Amino acid sequence: MTQRGRAGARPGSRPGARRSRDETEQRIPAAPRIDLAAAKARVRAVIEPVVSAAGYDLEDVSVTRAGRRHLVRVLVDTDGGINLDHVAVVSRELSAALDEAEERGDEVLAGEYQLEVGSPGLDRPLTLPRHWRRNRSRLVAVNGLTGRVVDVDDAGIVLDVDGVPRSLTFAELGPGRVQIEFKRLDEADFGDEDDDDDTDEDDEGEGEE
Secondary structure: OOOEEOOOOOOOOOOOOOOHHHHHHHHHHOOOOOOOOOOOOOOHHHHHHHHHOOOOOEEEEEEEEEEOOEEEEEEEEEOOOOOOOHHHHHHHHHHHHHHHHHOOOOOOOOOEEEEEEEOOOOOOOOOHHHHOOOOOOOEEOOOOEEEEEEEEOOEEEEEEEEEEEEEEEEEOOOOEOOOOOOHHHOOOOOHHHHHHHHHHHHHHHHHHO
């Protein structure tokens, strides 16, 4: 996850000066008390056009207090997924957009804040048609069923539940959860067993010579 922050002014110090821990902490202001819901709305209004222009979907925005600063978490995604390079680019663009908004006099967040940009993890619920589309062929649990997403269209999805297709419309779908699948050890293909056998045979041949 890429992080980017805006730091507030730090108190200066001179060589040889000593301050007690309490004195130092008193000089560092705590994060201002703000309406987090309103701050989230302001942040979203600034960054959503930037995310859309970059070709991504804004999946979530959260603003929380984190000690002496606020933490802004942004989740973005797109068809085909998003990698670390994409995240870094979007993070820079969002940081610039927030800075420009404040330079115009629009106070988005008071005080120091840190911006974190990432993509949704597997634990994020599937609630929108695009979420289901992006998880085609995955095993999911929804509406008391566990099955594999075999098809997604404008109306809904088709789940393969123990070999039986089940059609569910988006209107009747609850939030789905992707199920983590672990391949059984005895089915795993390590791809180097034959190479090891060949190596042993070669070693034996070299020893005989």
